[in-house]
Amino acid sequence: MRVLVAMSGGVDSSVVAALLVEQGHEVVGATLQLYDHGAAIRKKGACCAGQDIHDARDVADRLGIAHYVLDREQVFRREVIGDFADTYARGETPIPCIRCNQTVKFRDLAALAADLGCEALATGHYARRVDGVHGAELHRAADAARDQSYFLAATTRTQLTLARFPLGDMPDKASVRALAARFGLAVADKPDSQDICFVPEGRYDTLVGRLRPEALAAGEIATSDGRVLGTHEGIARYTVGQGRGLGTASWDGADKLFVAGVDAPARRVIVAPRGAIESTQAIAAEVNWLVDAPDAPLRCQVKLRAREAPRDATVAWDAATGLLRITLDAPGIVAPGQACVMYDGDRVLGGGFLRARGSVDSARAAA
Structure with missing residues (x-):
């Protein structure tokens, strides 16, 4: 088949491309540019950034396949980063990896696959696509520790028909790195991406504060019956179930307290004992x-x-x-x-x- 491979520049997607070439498919690589090159190239632990684009191109050159770079900065900023900040401002806890898969990855890459006449879209996700009686099915990966099926739940049935996940049956990550070494790929020992890809230093509250300043406005920490136990410096710093960062509101008598909810309009964080949340x-x-x-x-x-x-x-x-x-x-x-x-x-x-x-x-x- 002619297959479009989503190449992030990491070891997983690079091995996918190499495996498909080895199997005799006509492979086309595509990398999403989600950041400004100048800023992104200095980010450590980020995917789809400057150095990763160069790494993906180098892998494509070694494999002898065509490689495209798609500028999706504005879409990513609006539909993933914007949604991330909006969700925190509502007092909720976002999960940007699902939004990214749902929008700039599967939606946009499926459209590119159609434009290029590709019969399948392959990614480096750890999940399994199974041909069932009623069509394609999404299953958990063989390696439970790396299973990513949770992050693919927003993939539509039409997209799943097109999708391929060649790493789904891999027993572990070591096996994938061993394949990368066998194929002679320079990314064989490249570290995995860490944290949220567009917040590689882990300070997501700074990003949210820049986009939605109200999410970092001070407010009260109170019990469900209205007793104020302390103050906070922004609802974006709290999520349901959290027990740290509560300061003087960490305890109510002998009871350890946890975040039970966030009242965004009132800028109030509600706390309660573990059992009550x-x-x-x-x-x-x-x-x-x-x-x-x-x-x-x-x-x-x-x-x-x-x-x-x-x-x-x-x-x-x-x-x-x-x-x-x-x-x-x-x-x-x-x-x-x-x-x-x-x-x-x-x-x-x-x-x-x-x-x-x-x-x-x-x-x-x-x-």
């Missing part, structure tokens, strides 16, 4: 189904955060409102803004973005 109920919007949407309550497993294990739950889909109502078998921490991804064993059924109970934005829910 857990819930068995959640709501998700912007739901993307990778199976036929169920017309009755569905038993499945859900992940409410990228680094937690799937937990048993019952979900109910309301097509009229576009909302997914989740009932967990055991209480968990529900952080609005994060993703809820549904699984049946290893298979991804779909996913959406968690919303605060009772304050669902109908416009975003219908998006």
Whole structure:
């Protein structure tokens, strides 16, 4: 086939390109430029930046394949970085990797693949695409420690039909680096990207403050019954379940306190003991189904955060409102803004973005 490979300049996507060339496919490489070259080239641990573009081009030259660089700075700034800052300003916790996959990666690269006459779009994600009875299915990777299926839950069924994930069956990252060495790729020992790619130094609050200054305005830290225990320097610095950074509001008598919620209009952070912040109920919007949407309550497993294990739950889909109502078998921490991804064993059924109970934005829910 003619295959478009999304080449970030890292070892994973480089190995994907090399494997497909070795298998006899006609491979075309594409790299997304998401930052200004001059600024990006100095960023350590960032992907899709200056040095990474050079690395991707070098790999393409070694493999003898065509390579394109797509300028997506403005789109990335608007749809990923802007959404990141907006989500914090609403008092929620964003998950930008899903937004990036949903927009500048799969949407834009799928369009490029069509323009170039490619029959497939391959990426370096650790996930598996399985041809099922009713079409392409998304499954977790063989290496559970590196599985990225959670971050691909917003991929549409049409995009999944086009997608290929050659690393999905790899047993571990060491095997991928060994392949890179065998192919003679200079990126074989290149470190993995760290933190959020556009905030490589980890100071996301500085970025949010520049774009949404109100998210770093001072406010109160209080209990759910209104007792003020302390102050904070911006709601963007807090997420549901967080126990650090509360200062004098870290304890209420003998009880250790955690963030239970964020009231953005009042610039107030709500705290409570650990047991009080857990819930068995959640709501998700912007739901993307990778199976036929169920017309009755569905038993499945859900992940409410990228680094937690799937937990048993019952979900109910309301097509009229576009909302997914989740009932967990055991209480968990529900952080609005994060993703809820549904699984049946290893298979991804779909996913959406968690919303605060009772304050669902109908416009975003219908998006």
